[in-house]
Amino acid sequence: MSDHQTSTVAVLGGGKIGEALLGGLVAAGRDPRSLLVVESVAARAQELGSRYGIGAVDAPEAARRADVLVVAVKPADVPTVLDQVRDVLAGRAPGQDRPTVVSLAAGIPTAAIEARLPAETAVVRVMPNTPMLVGRAMCVLSTGSAAGDAELAAAEELLAAVGRAVRVPEAQQDLATALSGSGPAYVFLLAEAMIDAAVALGLPRPVATELVTATVEGAGGLLTTPGSDGREGVPPHPGLLREAVTSPGGTTAAALGVLEADGLRSALARAVTAARDRSVALGRQYG
Numbered sequence: 652m653s654d655h656q657t658s659t660v661a662v663l664g665g666g667k668i669g670e671a672l673l674g675g676l677v678a679a680g681r682d683p684r685s686l687l688v689v690e691s692v693a694a695r696a697q698e699l700g701s702r703y704g705i706g707a708v709d710a711p712e713a714a715r716r717a718d719v720l721v722v723a724v725k726p727a728d729v730p731t732v733l734d735q736v737r738d739v740l741a742g743r744a745p746g747q748d749r750p751t752v753v754s755l756a757a758g759i760p761t762a763a764i765e766a767r768l769p770a771e772t773a774v775v776r777v778m779p780n781t782p783m784l785v786g787r788a789m790c791v792l793s794t795g796s797a798a799g800d801a802e803l804a805a806a807e808e809l810l811a812a813v814g815r816a817v818r819v820p821e822a823q824q825d826l827a828t829a830l831s832g833s834g835p836a837y838v839f840l841l842a843e844a845m846i847d848a849a850v851a852l853g854l855p856r857p858v859a860t861e862l863v864t865a866t867v868e869g870a871g872g873l874l875t876t877p878g879s880d881g882r883e884g885v886p887p888h889p890g891l892l893r894e895a896v897t898s899p900g901g902t903t904a905a906a907l908g909v910l911e912a913d914g915l916r917s918a919l920a921r922a923v924t925a926a927r928d929r930s931v932a933l934g935r936q937y938g
């Protein structure tokens with residue numbers, strides 16, 4: 652990969668996560684002329700072009716021009732899209748010239764991607780999440796067999812522009828997918844349910860929405876601010892933050908009693924397990 656200021660990043664698949672990456676990079680100040688999108692729905696490619704000033708090309712052209720080739724299609728479409736770039740990649744020498752392939756696809760192991768590409772292609776598997784669009788991504792990275800420190804560091808640097816990036820052993824990727832990849836949806840469902848509950852009790856929807864979204868943002872701020880639970884040198888503990896809200900005999904205790912009795916905690920445990928298992932199954936099916 653060449654220097655990040657001049658490198659070309661091509662995204663294969665301009666859907667929800669492709670847009671989150673492209674839009675997030677542009678919002679972070681990256682020159683849109685260094686970004687390309689490959690999108691099979693022409694109207695969608697046009698939409699991304701007018702929204703972010705990004706050029707649309709076909710897959711072989713992307714493979715010719717890219718320093719980083721991002722795979723952002725559904726797991727079922729990964730084999731097709733890799734087949735579309737394989738011959739061009741084979742014509743570029745591994746190492747400095749051949750692009751690093753960064754896959755965002757849930758469940759698909761690096762070994763399965765490598766098997767569809769020319770030998771020695773550097774592959775980095777990443778599980779991002781949609782807050783990338785607003786520079787608040789959690790990206791979890793692992794390397795394939797041909798990706799060295801340089802490729803991993805370059806991928807990390809690219810993704811650090813749109814949020815946080817951490818390395819994990821690939822064996823942890825399915826669980827990371829269930830936590831941070833799918834996790835925003837759990838929070839959105841919680842927010843939606845809280846808003847609907849308040850509306851049912853008579854609060855106007857715009858007021859309920861403002862109260863809930865500010866509460867989620869504020870709670871996130873406490874969870875991520877060192878020392879917010881009164882302790883120094885360790886990350887804030889969610890349980891201590893929750894205790895601080897819960898007055899003896901008060902309103903929060905009344906609410907938490909219902910949530911515990913209705914099994915919220917065990918439902919979340921089963922939900923994360925189901926997401927992890929689905930990630931493993933996607934890898935078996937399409938990897």
Ligand SMILES: NC(=O)C1=CN([C@@H]2O[C@H](COP(=O)(O)OP(=O)(O)OC[C@H]3O[C@@H](n4cnc5c(N)ncnc54)[C@H](O)[C@@H]3O)[C@@H](O)[C@H]2O)C=CC1
Nearest residue numbers: 664665666667668689690691723724725726728755756757
């Ligand atoms: N949506 C999310 O929150 C996250 C998604 N992912 C992963 O990102 C990948 C994409 O997911 P989404 O963006 O949600 O899906 P999506 O369906 O919104 O986007 C996929 C896009 O790829 C396009 N496409 C399909 N085949 C193509 C081809 N051969 N050439 C060019 N374009 C093609 C489709 O037209 C579509 O616009 C999946 O593998 C998913 O597991 C990972 C983390 C989070």
Ligand SMILES: O=C(O)[C@@H]1CCC=N1
Nearest residue numbers: 757828831832833834
């Ligand atoms: O639902 C999915 O399969 C993708 C992966 C993580 C978030 N969305």
